[in-house]
Amino acid sequence: MSGLQIPIEQWMSLSEAEQAQRLARPGRAQAESLREKVSVILSDVRDNGERAVLNYTREFDNPEATSLRMSSEQVDAAIAGLDDKIKRAIDTAYQTIYRFHEAQRPQNLSIETAPGVQCELRYAPLDAVGLYIPGGSATLPSTALMLGVPAQIAGCQRVVMVSPPNKQGELPAALLYAAKCCGVTDILLCGGAQAIGALAYGIESSPAVGKVFGPGNSFVTEAKQQVSQNDSGCAMDLPAGPSELLVIADDSATPAYVAADLLSQAEHGPDSQVILLTPSMAVAENVRQELIAQCAQLSRADIAEQALQASRLLVVSDMNEAIAISETYAPEHLSIQTNNARELLPQLTRAGSVFVGHYTPESGGDYATGTNHVLPTYGYARNYSSLGLVDFYRRYTVQEASRDGLRQLAEAITTLAHVEGLDAHKRAVTIRTEATP
Numbered sequence: 001m002s003g004l005q006i007p008i009e010q011w012m013s014l015s016e017a018e019q020a021q022r023l024a025r026p027g028r029a030q031a032e033s034l035r036e037k038v039s040v041i042l043s044d045v046r047d048n049g050e051r052a053v054l055n056y057t058r059e060f061d062n063p064e065a066t067s068l069r070m071s072s073e074q075v076d077a078a079i080a081g082l083d084d085k086i087k088r089a090i091d092t093a094y095q096t097i098y099r100f101h102e103a104q105r106p107q108n109l110s111i112e113t114a115p116g117v118q119c120e121l122r123y124a125p126l127d128a129v130g131l132y133i134p135g136g137s138a139t140l141p142s143t144a145l146m147l148g149v150p151a152q153i154a155g156c157q158r159v160v161m162v163s164p165p166n167k168q169g170e171l172p173a174a175l176l177y178a179a180k181c182c183g184v185t186d187i188l189l190c191g192g193a194q195a196i197g198a199l200a201y202g203i204e205s206s207p208a209v210g211k212v213f214g215p216g217n218s219f220v221t222e223a224k225q226q227v228s229q230n231d232s233g234c235a236m237d238l239p240a241g242p243s244e245l246l247v248i249a250d251d252s253a254t255p256a257y258v259a260a261d262l263l264s265q266a267e268h269g270p271d272s273q274v275i276l277l278t279p280s281m282a283v284a285e286n287v288r289q290e291l292i293a294q295c296a297q298l299s300r301a302d303i304a305e306q307a308l309q310a311s312r313l314l315v316v317s318d319m320n321e322a323i324a325i326s327e328t329y330a331p332e333h334l335s336i337q338t339n340n341a342r343e344l345l346p347q348l349t350r351a352g353s354v355f356v357g358h359y360t361p362e363s364g365g366d367y368a369t370g371t372n373h374v375l376p377t378y379g380y381a382r383n384y385s386s387l388g389l390v391d392f393y394r395r396y397t398v399q400e401a402s403r404d405g406l407r408q409l410a411e412a413i414t415t416l417a418h419v420e421g422l423d424a425h426k427r428a429v430t431i432r433t434e435a436t437p
């Protein structure tokens, strides 16, 4: 490791401004230039369709790109050579993810809210969805499962998967096998903001979808936010950007485990962020030693080292302080490695996903425990939910009143219409209730 110094800091010794800086997400500083660059790409795709997507694909991913769509023959040929052990691993993950998401199936409901007034809540699967599978620094077949399984369970009619091709214009066989497990056959070889534009606006060979899903780097996340705010009419799932992990550990924690977990998220990208909160200086020092020793053994050590530059080892006064900091930061992933982890759960709700105890590594949730690994980053876990089955549905209501039921509510409805000065609203009721039968 190139002598990277990861400072250990006492939280209480930091000023308020320093505390805020330690919890700031890296990479958000270039927000304006990012916004502008993504806006240019999206406008180009909107105006020039497939040609623009191919141009950006040649610029950023596959210099020889000539077409975007994968044929079923290409998919089958790629899968044919896939190692059985990998297929079995994907099958196992598919089953646990399916089990956990199937259990989330939303139920329609119908209740009488007042005598003679029946109200219903109904769920309908989204017709057409776009699934973004990251593929820049690491292609993530596991994300194909996290997005493909709920889309399959919900019964979305049209599912389009996009992912950046490599320089040979290919996608990993493991990703294609995962897609096939989920019944996804509509696959486009493109990534980044241009892929989001292709999904949201549609291109010649692929009509627009109604909602885009999936994590990605800052270009992808910014593009999702822009298309969901402009007049494309396309919705987005959640801001799932660069990976984050916050670990709360006491002296019952194993520093080697804590360091391994921190590095598992640091290796995602230079803009990942990992944070340790512990009341024990000894734990902090041992975790630091383990970080240095373990990082050197990683194939992505250079990426992890960059991420560790913006990462924190913070010694707190006590668990209450650790809880307060975690709730402020609202991490994508929160790992509680203490001797009373489950007891702390009620106080730790602002996180995308929580990992409890010494034997629940964050990478378990990334791949195969069954929970969804598409999670809010940047602190959005304060207000956004982890991805789930319900996100692949629209919700709408149905209501029916009998003549008597309307009569019973008429006074309330017409009075409120009057209060709001909306005579036609009032008349739509009185024309019925004052009519001679």
Ligand SMILES: NC(=O)c1ccc[n+]([C@@H]2O[C@H](COP(=O)([O-])OP(=O)(O)OC[C@H]3O[C@@H](n4cnc5c(N)ncnc54)[C@H](O)[C@@H]3O)[C@@H](O)[C@H]2O)c1
Binding pocket: 037, 056, 060, 061, 133, 134, 135, 136, 137, 138, 140, 143, 164, 190, 191, 192, 193, 215, 216, 217, 218, 219, 220, 239, 240, 241, 242, 243, 268, 269, 272, 332, 373, 374, 375, 376, 377
């Ligand atoms: N929050 C979550 O749930 C979650 C889950 C999985 C992964 N992730 C995160 O997703 C991210 C994946 O990022 P990635 O980069 O590996 O893959 P990516 O697929 O998100 O982005 C790669 C694409 O970015 C585009 N690009 C690259 N450089 C560009 C530039 N200079 N200008 C414009 N476009 C450019 C290219 O088209 C490329 O295809 C990681 O940060 C990872 O931590 C988050």
Ligand SMILES: N[C@H](CO)Cc1c[nH]c[nH+]1
Binding pocket: 140, 142, 143, 242, 243, 244, 265, 332, 366, 373, 374
């Ligand atoms: N930890 C990532 C979410 O931040 C998900 C993932 C996919 N593959 C490995 N990890």
Ligand SMILES: [Zn+2]
Binding pocket: 243, 264, 265, 268, 363, 366
């Ligand atoms: Zn991960």
